[in-house]
Amino acid sequence: MPLSHRPVQPADIATLCSFPQSADELFYMFPKATYPLTSAQLSEAIAQRSGSTVIEADGAIVGFANFYKAEYDGVCALGNVVVAPTARGQGVARYLVQCMIALAREDFAAREIWVSCFNHNTAGLLLYPQLGFVPFGIEERRAPDGSRVALVQMKQVLG
Template identity: 75%
Template structure:
């Protein structure tokens, strides 16, 4: 499938809201949101962030991400990363992360791209190191059920 990416449009938002399949997946994507993800919650997040991007393939929106921190010449921190359930396991997440790294490089002249991944998010923990991200920290966080979880922080130094 041919993939492309572009800035998010308001009419993409209802589809993106359907991507997280349950409270756990929403927590991985957007820890401050309440399940189910609503267009209002996502629109609010987009308004406070930079570089909100979608991946398209076969005429459908397949993935979404943005930067919750974007310092020109500094760090871009990747957030709200999510892939449509039907598109998982087909290289869409890799395409999205590569597109966001290029955006950080070109639009923000970033020196580093950071991503954080919860310890239960096996797909993310396996994907990011494969793409050149190296763990540099772990923070204790609280899951919606009150249990302690680990947030693994990773970075890629841009050359």
């Protein structure tokens, strides 16, 4: 499956809103949103963030991410990371994160890229270290049902 990336466009929003398949998946992608994800919620997040990027395979959108923090010559923090249900387990997330690392380096001259991952998000917890991210902190958060969850913070120093 050949993958490509490009900046998000308004016409992409409805498709992206269909990616989180449950309240838990939306919580991993976008903790402040309420399920189901709406175009208004996602559009507002995109307007407040930087580097919003979609991944395409054979003309279909299969992934999305952006930076909720993007400081020139500083830190970029990756957020809203999500892969289409039909494309999971096929390397899309790996390609997406690698694209975002390159974007942080090239467009923001970032020295570090950070990502946070909830303890129940096994796929993310296994992927990020494979791509060079190292845990540096854990914060307690509350899941939508009020239960305690751990938010594992990871970073990669960009050479």
